[in-house]
Amino acid sequence: MAFLKEPPHTHGSNGGSAVVLVNLGTPDAPTRSAVRRYLKQFLSDQRVVEIPRAVWWFILNLIILPFRSGQSARKYASIWTREGSPLKVNTQEQALLLRAALGERGHDNVTVAMAMRYGSPSLPDVLARLKADGCERVLLLPAYPQYSGTTTGSIYDAVFAHYKQIRNVPELRFIRNYHDHDGYIHALQESILAHWDAHGRPEKLVLSFHGVPRRTLLLGDPYHCECLKTARLLAARLKLTPEQYLVTFQSRFGKAEWLQPYTAPTVQQLARDGVRRVDVICPGFTSDCLETLEEIAMEVRHDFMAAGGKEFHYIPCLNAAPGWIAALAEIAEQHMIGWPTMMAQPQRDALKKAGEAARAAALKLGAEN
Known part of the structure; x- marks a missing residue:
């Protein structure tokens, strides 16, 4: 099995932490071709459609996609905004506001990213970017309050499939649901x-x-x-x-x-x-x-x-309502307990000093970074 190329390992680095807000997804444009690509990816997920693959392939490719893509494109066009898909626009705003809310709570060493299970930005691409940026801890926050195997379960599948290609897997945490939060x-x-x-x-x-x-x-x-x-x-x-x-x-x-x-x-x-x-x-x-x-x-x-x-x-949905952003921050915070996202300056200095000492010891033993 081939693994993806790893960024150089740096001794003594404490890395960063990230929250990934994951929503279902959306076509890139309200066009027949874009909707067809999106529907094909979405409806090919065995978590979404539990029909024998051979049978479903014919139904999907010969019946549903040829006839449903145009119809769905017209529906998307009726709600499309100048900024793009409402779902993507709203989720991106939530991610930005969540980062600010966590910062206000003292979590100033946290990246917040948005990802889509289907379409773009794809979950594997976002996880790869976070790794390249040095994130060593990743919290997956589904945009679904209620758990279902068809939604949250599918996110888990995508995450595990991505990290199956990775040698140095970061610490992972998953939020399963918050329907009663x-x-x-x-x-x-x-x-x-x-x-x-x-x-x-x-x-x-x-x-x-x-x-x-x-x-x-x-x-x-x-x-x-x-x-x-x-x-x-x-x-x-x-x-x-x-x-x-x-x-x-x-x-x-x-x-x-x-x-x-x-x-x-x-x-x-x-x-x-x-x-x-x-x-x-x-x-x-x-x-x-x-x-x-x-x-x-x-x-x-x-x-x-x-x-x-x-x-x-x-x-309307909660979207960027202040009360909802505060709730998201609280949910994320509860699942980041123990991560070094919130430290006073003396703690930061001590952690940095310990990291430098660890790196010096590793270099002395022949490490390259």
């Missing part, structure tokens, strides 16, 4: 209450999470349970009764049964039942993207109004 729940609460202060309250609040095939729940994936716990904790913070909110699942793909109830049919039924106003928020998405801005804010809105509803409000 107090800061995350509080940030959602603040976002909803701010919207209600400005626009009044709905008759029904819909908490729409991304769906997954129901069989994954039956096979042991905890995603469904973690979504329901997030919803329960958030409803308690908002002092909602069970009649005032609903949990639904969106973005169904294919003909198999997914987690239910499905968002669009549920919202349509609410309108037919006489509910005049619904508010929808997507707690499982920390950055606005195609699934929130187009599927919910456009398509589901249309479904609700066409079925007789009168007022539809989409409450």
Whole structure:
């Protein structure tokens, strides 16, 4: 097995620490060719589609990609901004603000980088760059509050596959989930209450999470349970009764049964039942993207109004909300305990002196660096 070329090892170096904020990904442009490349990578992941490879290859390459790429490109075009893909723009801003927030907490020896599981900047490229920059400790922070094998599990796969090519692997830490983290729940609460202060309250609040095939729940994936716990904790913070909110699942793909109830049919039924106003928020998405801005804010809105509803409000994702950035910093900080990211000057001087002594001893024994 061939290993990637290593940068020279420097004796006495304490290296740096890094937090990598990893989101799902996005096409590089709202064009048919760019979307096709992105969908091919995404839908080729066996974590995402658990169908025998030979069968799925024909379905993907001969049916889905030829027909779905153009349709998806038009949807991406409807939400694309001057700066680019909303998901990438929002995630990049989160990474920049997270770095500043960690600095304010005294962690001035931490790099924060953004990576995408599919598309660019790719996770392997970001990890390689951090290694070249001398980072010896890496914390992986998924942009998914709820764990699923289809999302967070896939990030783990990509990380392990990358480091399988590396001789000198850095210290790795993984954040598995934070679906019940107090800061995350509080940030959602603040976002909803701010919207209600400005626009009044709905008759029904819909908490729409991304769906997954129901069989994954039956096979042991905890995603469904973690979504329901997030919803329960958030409803308690908002002092909602069970009649005032609903949990639904969106973005169904294919003909198999997914987690239910499905968002669009549920919202349509609410309108037919006489509910005049619904508010929808997507707690499982920390950055606005195609699934929130187009599927919910456009398509589901249309479904609700066409079925007789009168007022539809989409409450944006947390994005760069100050409360959310503070929560991200707290989550990252809790998982960096023991790393030399936060030291007073005397400690820095002592660590530097110890490193210089170690390097001198190594050079005396014949080391080159």
